[in-house]
Amino acid sequence: MSSSTLRVAFLGPLGTYSHQATNNFFGDCSLVPCDRIVDVFTSVSSSSTPFGIVPIENSSIGDVKETMDALRATTLCVRGMTSLKIGHALLGLEVGMRQELVKRVYSHEQGLGQCVEYLALRYPGAQIIPVNSTAKAAQEAAEDEEALAICSIKCAEVYGLEVVDTDIQDGGETNTTRFVVISQASTPLPDEFPIVSNTKVSNGYP
Numbered sequence: 001m002s003s004s005t006l007r008v009a010f011l012g013p014l015g016t017y018s019h020q021a022t023n024n025f026f027g028d029c030s031l032v033p034c035d036r037i038v039d040v041f042t043s044v045s046s047s048s049t050p051f052g053i054v055p056i057e058n059s060s061i062g063d064v065k066e067t068m069d070a071l072r073a074t075t076l077c078v079r080g081m082t083s084l085k086i087g088h089a090l091l092g093l094e095v096g097m098r099q100e101l102v103k104r105v106y107s108h109e110q111g112l113g114q115c116v117e118y119l120a121l122r123y124p125g126a127q128i129i130p131v132n133s134t135a136k137a138a139q140e141a142a143e144d145e146e147a148l149a150i151c152s153i154k155c156a157e158v159y160g161l162e163v164v165d166t167d168i169q170d171g172g173e174t175n176t177t178r179f180v181v182i183s184q185a186s187t188p189l190p191d192e193f194p195i196v197s198n199t200k201v202s203n204g205y206p
């Protein structure tokens with residue numbers, strides 16, 4: 001589907017997996033990045049943003065709690081679904097940083113949960129810091145030379161970071177997250193709205 005005027009709210013900033021899922025499902029659309037998952041629901045409930053997209057479930061660690069809580073409390077409806085294979089990268093300001101010098105690792109709680117074994121093995125001494133999204137983690141790492149971020153490899157380019165490691169998720173190549181598309185019940189579906197879109201590998205986005 002392609003409609004550059006269709007506004008879609010998603011968990012930002014640019015470079016999140018939600019951003020990739022938005023591009024995969026909606027194609028060319030007008031991006032409305034939100035700070036938190038609950039803000040996607042607020043944006044779709046209250047403004048001129050007809051659709052939102054939120055992560056709901058991961059193949060390795062299950063429910064996305066923030067989304068499940070918001071779905072229980074909302075009158076918005078689920079109108080579509082898309083899945084994304086997730087290969088997490090570890091990004092930082094320097095490639096060759098010694099492990100014991102890494103003091104902090106930032107990510108969304110989903111990213112941290114999907115890499116828990118890797119972190120325990122490789123960075124047992126680092127403080128694990130949950131932030132609102134994986135791209136927010138990349139922003140934090142870009143300002144902290146003792147920190148790394150777990151996020152999409154695409155964030156290296158967007159936030160000026162080096163790639164320290166790739167495919168660090170405990171679930172290997174099968175690690176997949178499902179996203180749902182939400183709207184008000186009265187919002188008409190555009191022509192050729194996919195309902196379910198194909199799984200795509202998250203090694204970048206158009």
Ligand SMILES: O=C(O)C(=O)Cc1ccccc1
Pocket residue numbers: 011015016017018019055086108110111132133134135177
């Ligand atoms: O923070 C993001 O990039 C999100 O879109 C949430 C998320 C985090 C980790 C895996 C899948 C979705």
